[in-house]
Amino acid sequence: MASVIEERLSELGFEIPQVAAAVAAYVPAMRDGDYVLTAGQLPFVEGALPETGKVGEGPGLVSPERAAELAQLCALNALAAVRGVVGSLDRITQVVKVTAFVASDPAFTGQPAVANGASLFLGRVFGDLGIHVRSAVGVAVLPLDAPVEIEFVFKVED
Secondary structure (H helix, E strand, O other): OEEEHHHHOOOOOOOOOOOOOOOOOOOOEEEEEEEEEEEOOOOOOOOEEEOOEEEEEOOOEOOOOHHHHHHHHHHHHHHHHHHHHHHHHHHHEEEEEEEEEEEEOOOOOOOOHHHHHHHHHHHHHHHHHHHEEEEEEOOOEEEEEEEEEEEEEEEOOO
């Protein structure tokens, strides 16, 4: 039987990708009791970053709108990591926390709008179960020069 959440993703035009390979010595996600915590998820598409660089306004920068799209990819990759740990996304009972890191041009202060790419996506996928607490942090640089990296905490049931 197909997962209800995966069917919803399909209706929204998305497919769960393969779990992104770790870029160092860690695992993509780990269960601890009723929670699955993810490592920082980069916006990989088929193993590559579609954009690199800092987020901001102006030439040579990743636009905030594009960065929000990349944040959505981070959330999709997180769902792949969670499915790899618990087997079915239907076991998620709550999106608990989202922590977004945005590689920011020094003048850029729109990190919350970038993080909304992930938050709004999770709301469309999970409805009220997608409501979560969140932090959006501007940083100087991220691994592999990614514009966005996001960590997630999901509550799950057996």
